[in-house]
Amino acid sequence: MQYSVKELLEKGKLLQEVTVQGWVRTFRSNRFIALNDGSTIHNIQCVVDFENMDEQMLKRVTTSAALKITGTLTESQGKGQTVEIQVSQLEILGDSDPETYPIQPKKHSLEFLRENAHLRVRTNAFGAIMRVRSVLSFAIHKYFQENGFFYVNTPIITGSDAEGAGEMFRVTTLDAKNPPLNENGSVQYSEDFFGKETNLTVSGQLEAETFAMSLGKVYTFGPTFRAENSNTSRHLAEFWMVEPEVAFLDLAGNMDLAEDFIKYVLRHVLENCKDDIEFLEQRLIEEEKSKPQNERSEMTLSERLRFVVDNNFKRVSYTEAIDILKNSKPNKNKKFQYLIDEWGADLQSEHERFLVEKHFKCPVILFDYPAKIKAFYMRLNEDGKTVRAMDILFPGIGEIVGGSQREERYDVLVEKIKATGIDEKELWWYLDLRKFGTAVHSGFGLGFERLVLFTTGMTNIRDVIPFPRTPQSAEF
Amino acid sequence: MQYSVKELLEKGKLLQEVTVQGWVRTFRSNRFIALNDGSTIHNIQCVVDFENMDEQMLKRVTTSAALKITGTLTESQGKGQTVEIQVSQLEILGDSDPETYPIQPKKHSLEFLRENAHLRVRTNAFGAIMRVRSVLSFAIHKYFQENGFFYVNTPIITGSDAEGAGEMFRVTTLDAKNPPLNENGSVQYSEDFFGKETNLTVSGQLEAETFAMSLGKVYTFGPTFRAENSNTSRHLAEFWMVEPEVAFLDLAGNMDLAEDFIKYVLRHVLENCKDDIEFLEQRLIEEEKSKPQNERSEMTLSERLRFVVDNNFKRVSYTEAIDILKNSKPNKNKKFQYLIDEWGADLQSEHERFLVEKHFKCPVILFDYPAKIKAFYMRLNEDGKTVRAMDILFPGIGEIVGGSQREERYDVLVEKIKATGIDEKELWWYLDLRKFGTAVHSGFGLGFERLVLFTTGMTNIRDVIPFPRTPQSAEF
Numbered sequence: 021m022q023y024s025v026k027e028l029l030e031k032g033k034l035l036q037e038v039t040v041q042g043w044v045r046t047f048r049s050n051r052f053i054a055l056n057d058g059s060t061i062h063n064i065q066c067v068v069d070f071e072n073m074d075e076q077m078l079k080r081v082t083t084s085a086a087l088k089i090t091g092t093l094t095e096s097q098g099k100g101q102t103v104e105i106q107v108s109q110l111e112i113l114g115d116s117d118p119e120t121y122p123i124q125p126k127k128h129s130l131e132f133l134r135e136n137a138h139l140r141v142r143t144n145a146f147g148a149i150m151r152v153r154s155v156l157s158f159a160i161h162k163y164f165q166e167n168g169f170f171y172v173n174t175p176i177i178t179g180s181d182a183e184g185a186g187e188m189f190r191v192t193t194l195d196a197k198n199p200p201l202n203e204n205g206s207v208q209y210s211e212d213f214f215g216k217e218t219n220l221t222v223s224g225q226l227e228a229e230t231f232a233m234s235l236g237k238v239y240t241f242g243p244t245f246r247a248e249n250s251n252t253s254r255h256l257a258e259f260w261m262v263e264p265e266v267a268f269l270d271l272a273g274n275m276d277l278a279e280d281f282i283k284y285v286l287r288h289v290l291e292n293c294k295d296d297i298e299f300l301e302q303r304l305i306e307e308e309k310s311k312p313q314n315e316r317s318e319m320t321l322s323e324r325l326r327f328v329v330d331n332n333f334k335r336v337s338y339t340e341a342i343d344i345l346k347n348s349k350p351n352k353n354k355k356f357q358y359l360i361d362e363w364g365a366d367l368q369s370e371h372e373r374f375l376v377e378k379h380f381k382c383p384v385i386l387f388d389y390p391a392k393i394k395a396f397y398m399r400l401n402e403d404g405k406t407v408r409a410m411d412i413l414f415p416g417i418g419e420i421v422g423g424s425q426r427e428e429r430y431d432v433l434v435e436k437i438k439a440t441g442i443d444e445k446e447l448w449w450y451l452d453l454r455k456f457g458t459a460v461h462s463g464f465g466l467g468f469e470r471l472v473l474f475t476t477g478m479t480n481i482r483d484v485i486p487f488p489r490t491p492q493s494a495e496f
Numbered sequence: 497m498q499y500s501v502k503e504l505l506e507k508g509k510l511l512q513e514v515t516v517q518g519w520v521r522t523f524r525s526n527r528f529i530a531l532n533d534g535s536t537i538h539n540i541q542c543v544v545d546f547e548n549m550d551e552q553m554l555k556r557v558t559t560s561a562a563l564k565i566t567g568t569l570t571e572s573q574g575k576g577q578t579v580e581i582q583v584s585q586l587e588i589l590g591d592s593d594p595e596t597y598p599i600q601p602k603k604h605s606l607e608f609l610r611e612n613a614h615l616r617v618r619t620n621a622f623g624a625i626m627r628v629r630s631v632l633s634f635a636i637h638k639y640f641q642e643n644g645f646f647y648v649n650t651p652i653i654t655g656s657d658a659e660g661a662g663e664m665f666r667v668t669t670l671d672a673k674n675p676p677l678n679e680n681g682s683v684q685y686s687e688d689f690f691g692k693e694t695n696l697t698v699s700g701q702l703e704a705e706t707f708a709m710s711l712g713k714v715y716t717f718g719p720t721f722r723a724e725n726s727n728t729s730r731h732l733a734e735f736w737m738v739e740p741e742v743a744f745l746d747l748a749g750n751m752d753l754a755e756d757f758i759k760y761v762l763r764h765v766l767e768n769c770k771d772d773i774e775f776l777e778q779r780l781i782e783e784e785k786s787k788p789q790n791e792r793s794e795m796t797l798s799e800r801l802r803f804v805v806d807n808n809f810k811r812v813s814y815t816e817a818i819d820i821l822k823n824s825k826p827n828k829n830k831k832f833q834y835l836i837d838e839w840g841a842d843l844q845s846e847h848e849r850f851l852v853e854k855h856f857k858c859p860v861i862l863f864d865y866p867a868k869i870k871a872f873y874m875r876l877n878e879d880g881k882t883v884r885a886m887d888i889l890f891p892g893i894g895e896i897v898g899g900s901q902r903e904e905r906y907d908v909l910v911e912k913i914k915a916t917g918i919d920e921k922e923l924w925w926y927l928d929l930r931k932f933g934t935a936v937h938s939g940f941g942l943g944f945e946r947l948v949l950f951t952t953g954m955t956n957i958r959d960v961i962p963f964p965r966t967p968q969s970a971e972f
Contacts, residue, residue, distance in 0.1 A: 044933075058712035114935050117931070139928065142710040161633075172630070175963045190669065190672065207672045230613075235534035235626060243719065258651065449971075487650065
């Protein structure tokens with residue numbers, strides 16, 4: 021009977037004849053084939069009686085060759101595995117020429133592997149990362165569905181340019197060289213596919229709000245885009261975002277939701293990806309050996325995950341945070357690149373990292389930000405100068421969640437839209453939500469790849485998405 | 497304590513004080529408020545003692561106004577519900593002016609509701625559709641995750657123009673009016689964001705194959721795009737697609753997988769969306785009353801769903817299908833627009849519908865199509881003229897799944913690529929899969945909105961996606 025490697029290792033009955041198909045990871049002593057089929061990070065050891073096998077065939081048992089193996093499952097005598105297969109039949113399904121196969125059995129740089137993103141998932145590390153990514157995705161759906169949320173697919177192509185969250189990519193079918201022009205010389209977008217200028221979405225929030233104001237609790241989980249020339253280890257031009265939106269929920273409830281949600285999905289991964297997390301933890305320890313002692317992580321990967329799951333996120337108002345930062349050593353010693361001298365300053369990554377990594381040493385939720393540095397749709401507080409915004413900051417990652425209670429008052433929202441210079445007519449449908457049965461509501465956005473980064477202990481966001489899109493790079 | 501309407505109707509303890517927030521559906525006799533919060537299609541009846549309530553406030557209880565109601569949960573004396581709330585406190589959270597609120601308590605046309613897609617989900621029908629859509633999505637993830645598949649997010653922006661499944665949208669940040677030009681006058685895409693010409697993906701299959709050839713079993717579930725000027729009730733420019741891809745799986749196994757998968761997700765909806773399906777079933781019956789008897793469905797909605805779940809899909813080779821069609825009445829009587837006279841003809845929608853709706857009267861899997869009418873990546877059969885393709889045809893919907901065993905042989909694949917005119921260098925990474933550990937593998941694509949259409953009994957694909965994108969239309 022046909023089994024996956026995972027099935028064989030988990031519950032394979034001994035002494036029965038089994039068949040397994042997979043790819044060769046290593047072949048030692050002309051006798052021990054470590055076979056992997058992607059179902060788990062572990063390999064099944066297949067023991068070949070080389071004296072009774074065709075020598076020419078054994079030569080074809082090379083790294084990444086595809087094999088079909090039949091044999092008897094037995095208790096293993098060797099170290100590192102409990103069962104192994106005594107091979108009776110071996111079939112080479114697909115060869116892999118060791119001279120030209122790009123992924124050699126040695127340590128490759130992450131840069132090299134990125135150039136071979138179609139093959140990098142054949143390595144232990146990327147196999148583990150992509151399995152963890154998949155389990156995290158499912159945990160996200162599971163959490164929301166089990167808590168009465170409905171999944172909503174907000175549009176990817178948007179005709180609205182009022183999302184205001186960043187630079188956008190234009191989506192078009194007009195002739196690239198000679199687009200049709202209006203009489204005044206401007207591009208005639210009425211001739212474009214959608215009859216207007218369209219872009220790739222930067223956020224599904226505004227559309228998700230329309231659904232929250234009727235289905236009550238909804239979430240999006242889909243791709244979003246930023247056409248920003250940010251060539252950093254934390255930015256992608258195309259990334260996946262999770263955006264819950266809930267009617268009748270205020271900012272405090274929003275913080276509760278975000279914290280409960282993050283803890284749930286990390287707990288789910290700790291319980292369901294033990295082997296992969298263990299591997300990634302060892303990988304990180306090895307990786308950090310090359311760093312000076314004081315730059316190494318204080319916690320192992322699983323300790324870091326458990327720390328988030330087991331502890332309360334520290335909730336700190338922006339105003340408190342400014343006080344802490346103003347009086348901090350790096351501010352007084354002018355070690356910050358941007359010195360904090362007054363209320364109203366936008367926090368930079370260095371400040372967020374100080375709060376999380378040095379001061380509180382745990383995830384931090386900052387809330388009640390100055391209205392001036394936040395988006396138009398956030399609920400203005402009674403003080404008239406702060407809004408009910410919240411950002412969740414994680415060690416090593418920085419901002420992982422940004423959310424807010426939304427401005428539910430029609431008149432206030434119109435004023436805020438006007439102040440940003442957006443034409444309020446563009447947002448007629450968004451304003452309708454405040455005209456007809458408006459109510460307090462809140463939501464947040466979580467950058468999925470940043471969560472995968474945190475969960476896997478990787479440091480470059482290009483290594484936690486199958487085929488990264490960044491400035492000057494859209495391979496595969 | 498705060499409850500959702502669903503919680504109150506399902507398991508609310510009688511005689512306790514409860515609070516609920518939602519939107520008014522109807523207000524009868526100045527006494528009975530039907531309140532809905534989106535958690536279920538059903539409303540909770542809230543009974544107002546109007547003699548002891550502020551008259552001005554009661555006037556504000558209008559369709560779609562947002563209310564917060566506190567009262568005692570009691571057994572209902574009226575028909576149609578088991579429990580109701582005797583209101584002690586009523587708060588108007590958000591008014592809804594009945595003079596200007598677009599969705600009146602009457603039947604609106606689907607066209608009108610599409611123009612108000614931000615509000616249409618407040619109707620019973622669209623609430624039901626969007627809840628069913630959400631449950632279907634989750635069932636898809638659940639099926640794959642429980643069967644050892646890993647979710648893979650293939651790229652939305654693609655630099656490869658070899659997918660070959662249809663017209664593409666260009667993604668660009670170049671100046672629309674005056675793009676930079678090369679010396680020869682062509683557009684200088686090296687100056688574009690990604691340093692090359694990029695488009696929106698039409699399929700994640702090729703990239704998913706790279707993951708299947710290492711993780712074994714994977715699936716995508718994400719948006720895909722077609723820049724085709726098809727203004728029909730079956731086509732969207734932006735739609736969601738599910739694409740599983742499995743190593744070591746042949747065409748027969750692929751058909752088994754697709755059939756098992758579809759039955760699972762429909763069974764899941766039948767079990768978890770009883771109320772919504774019941775409502776949609778009644779809606780369809782009402783809808784069809786205006787049709788002549790012989791055009792009405794022979795089965796109700798739930799019968800149709802159960803029919804698919806309980807019966808085997810009929811598997812028919814293309815060659816058999818051609819024989820059936822050649823000898824069919826509409827072919828002999830020249831009722832088909834495209835008459836079938838020889839093997840090799842591409843099947844049109846009229847032929848597929850005849851096979852499914854008239855001849856077999858059940859879902860049909862057609863397989864082993866002529867190579868000439870199918871894509872380059874499909875496995876050539878030993879006869880040299882057919883490929884291991886399969887399409888699943890559903891009554892009323894037509895093609896809901898298209899899949900194939902993939903060509904795993906390097907030399908054959910190179911020949912097939914060349915024959916299509918694609919530069920094989922473009923597909924170097926795809927060809928690498930056949931160079932290094934190639935193996936039999938298969939997969940299929942399921943158009944998610946077509947599945948939602950079938951499941952909800954709706955007839956226009958624009959009514960089963962939150963904000964449809966079609967030629968000349970990208971509102972919201």
